[in-house]
Amino acid sequence: MREGLLPEKNKKMDTKVIKIQAKGGALSSREEQALQEAGEVLRRGGLVAFPTETVYGLGGDALNPASSRKIYEAKGRPSDNPLIVHIARMEDLAPIVKEVPREARRIAEVFWPGPLTMILPKAPKVPYETTGGLETVAVRMPSHPVAQRLIIYGGGYVAAPSANLSGRPSPTAAKYVIEDMDGRINMIIDGGEGDIGLESTIVDLTVSPPQILRPGYITQEMLAQVLGQVSVDRTILEADSGQAPRAPGMKYRHYAPRGELTIISGSSEQVTAYINARTAQDRAAGHRVGVIGTDEVLTQYRADVIRSLGSRQDEDSIARHLYSILREFDDEKVTRIYSECFEATGLGQAIMNRLLKAAGHKLIALDGNREL
Numbered sequence: 001m002r003e004g005l006l007p008e009k010n011k012k013m014d015t016k017v018i019k020i021q022a023k024g025g026a027l028s029s030r031e032e033q034a035l036q037e038a039g040e041v042l043r044r045g046g047l048v049a050f051p052t053e054t055v056y057g058l059g060g061d062a063l064n065p066a067s068s069r070k071i072y073e074a075k076g077r078p079s080d081n082p083l084i085v086h087i088a089r090m091e092d093l094a095p096i097v098k099e100v101p102r103e104a105r106r107i108a109e110v111f112w113p114g115p116l117t118m119i120l121p122k123a124p125k126v127p128y129e130t131t132g133g134l135e136t137v138a139v140r141m142p143s144h145p146v147a148q149r150l151i152i153y154g155g156g157y158v159a160a161p162s163a164n165l166s167g168r169p170s171p172t173a174a175k176y177v178i179e180d181m182d183g184r185i186n187m188i189i190d191g192g193e194g195d196i197g198l199e200s201t202i203v204d205l206t207v208s209p210p211q212i213l214r215p216g217y218i219t220q221e222m223l224a225q226v227l228g229q230v231s232v233d234r235t236i237l238e239a240d241s242g243q244a245p246r247a248p249g250m251k252y253r254h255y256a257p258r259g260e261l262t263i264i265s266g267s268s269e270q271v272t273a274y275i276n277a278r279t280a281q282d283r284a285a286g287h288r289v290g291v292i293g294t295d296e297v298l299t300q301y302r303a304d305v306i307r308s309l310g311s312r313q314d315e316d317s318i319a320r321h322l323y324s325i326l327r328e329f330d331d332e333k334v335t336r337i338y339s340e341c342f343e344a345t346g347l348g349q350a351i352m353n354r355l356l357k358a359a360g361h362k363l364i365a366l367d368g369n370r371e372l
Contacts, residue, residue, distance in 0.1 A: 012183035017174070019190040025145040034189075035146065039153025041186050042067075047074060049163035049177045050150050051191030052142040054115050054199050054216070055170040055323065056177050057086065057160030058185065059150070062096075068129035068159055074184040077166040082132035083159040084117050084200070085139045088151040096126050096137060096157065103205050103227055110226050113143035115196055115217045119204040130159050140200050146191045162199060163188075169255045169326040169358065172197050176327050197320035198350050203230070212236070215350035217319070236353050237344055238361070255358040257326040259290065259334040263359050265341035266366030272300045274366055275338045279303045282336045290329045292339035294318070305332045315347040322354060 018038070020031045027035070038048045045067050048059045058075065060067030062085040072079045087093060090108060094100055098121040107116065122137035131137050142148065151158045162170035165180045174190035181188065201216030201223075209229040212220055215236055223230045264271050279289045279302055290305040298308045307325045310317030329337055341363070344352045356363065 013186065015178075015182045015185055016187045017178065017190060018187065020146050022145045022191060027145065027149065032149070035149045036153050038150055038187050038189060039155070042150075042154030042158060045070070046186035047071060047184075048150065048154075048187045048189065049174075049181055049185060050147055050160075050189040051174070051194060052086075052144045052147045052160075053194060054142075054196045055172050055194055056163040056174065057142075057147070057158075058163035058181065059086070059154065059158040059160040061155060062086075062130050062157040062159035063125060063127065063155075065127040065129040068127065071159060071161065074181065075161065075164070075166045077161065079129075080132045081161075082134055082136075082138055083130050083161055085126070085130065085137055086147065086151055086158045086160050087139060087141050087156065088113075088148045089156070090141070092156050093139060096123050096139065097121060098123055101205055103210060107203070107223065107226050108141070111218055111222075112141040113148070114141070115143075115198075115200040116140060117200045117202040117214075119202065119206055119213065121206060136204075136206055138202060144191070146189060150189070167256050169257060169323040170199060171327075172320075172323050176324075193324075195320070196316075197323060198354060201350070215353050217347065217350070219346050219349070221346065232349075236349070237356060255323065255326065255354050256360070257329050257334070257337060257358065259288075259329055259337045261326075261337040261339060261355075261359040261362065263339050263341050263355055263363040264366065265363060268297055270366040271340055272297055274364075276300075276302050278336075278338060287336045288332070288334050290332065290334035290337045292322075292325060292337065294340060297340075303338075305329060305334050312342075315342075315351065318342065319347055319351055322351065326358060 018034045041048050042061050047070055049056055060071045104118055117138050117140040119136050119138050126137050163177045164171050171177045172194040177188050196217050198216055201218040202214040204211045204213050209231050210227055211231045213233050220230055264274055282289050289303040291301045291303040293308055295308050295311045309321045342348045342351050
């Protein structure tokens with residue numbers, strides 16, 4: 001593999017943007033050719049941002065240490081924050097892990113391809129640059145047809161965190177990838193908006209019982225139906241610990257808009273009254289204020305920019321719109337943001353995990369009994 005596709009540090013490059021629709025999962029001959037070109041970029045040590053069913057990923061050759069170093073540099077990401085290795089075929093799992101346990105095969109049969117990442121002991125061929133120095137490797141098989149084809153054309157193993165600057169909201173549309181990565185990487189594949197909108201669930205299969213390290217669309221309840229007992233890392237809804245992260249997104253502040261975000265919990269009446277009072281104070285102090293609400297009470301807010309995540313009865317909609325709304329507040333130059341709180345069960349656990357990290361765990365409990 002050749003290194004050196006990226007220019008010297010701090011020099012901007014020309015980032016090529018290609019659009020691929022993949023309607024119904026089918027690709028045209030032109031799109032196949034474009035993906036072959038993108039795959040060649042990966043094989044030669046370059047970086048390509050691409051769509052998945054969750055968020056956009058920033059891909060490099062997972063078996064090339066130089067490629068992984070370039071990913072960290074392009075994102076401004078701490079090098080002890082592990083990368084996820086993306087594969088497109090089940091037979092490609094065995095060569096990068098010491099063993100494929102029975103639990104891994106069972107959940108792969110149910111949830112792969114899809115938004116699930118497994119933590120397994122790594123094989124020697126996976127460089128420590130990709131695993132953040134750990135003896136384990138995070139692996140997932142995305143279901144997006146563009147991602148699948150790119151992985152195959154790129155050599156079968158693509159390391160890919162979300163395609164945003166470290167700490168910023170993950171991109172669910174190519175325009176936000178371009179905003180963060182233009183001039184930093186070789187190519188961006190515009191495949192439209194993601195369907196899920198939150199990163200994959202991460203489950204650690206090196207411990208017993210298996211443990212969820214990052215919640216996502218595949219919930220604890222869904223995994224328990226296949227594996228039996230499944231635990232949840234206690235730090236998922238707590239402030240970051242000082243320990244080294246065991247999986248992507250565990251240690252550092254993530255998903256943050258530029259404005260200061262605060263989450264408010266309590267009854268619907270308490271929350272709307274409190275947010276409106278704080279909004280009036282902040283606007284009087286010269287702030288531009290945004291509110292993240294839900295359809296049920298959206299008309300009651302009095303902020304400068306008000307966005308609905310959807311109905312509280314539709315958690316899929318809330319998850320799908322969260323990151324794009326955080327990005328929209330940046331576009332609107334909002335400096336203070338208030339968000340409603342959500343139940344930390346099922347998919348709501350993943351939603352609250354992302355919101356709390358975006359807010360730096362700043363939560364105000366008006367009812368006095370909120371425990372996160």
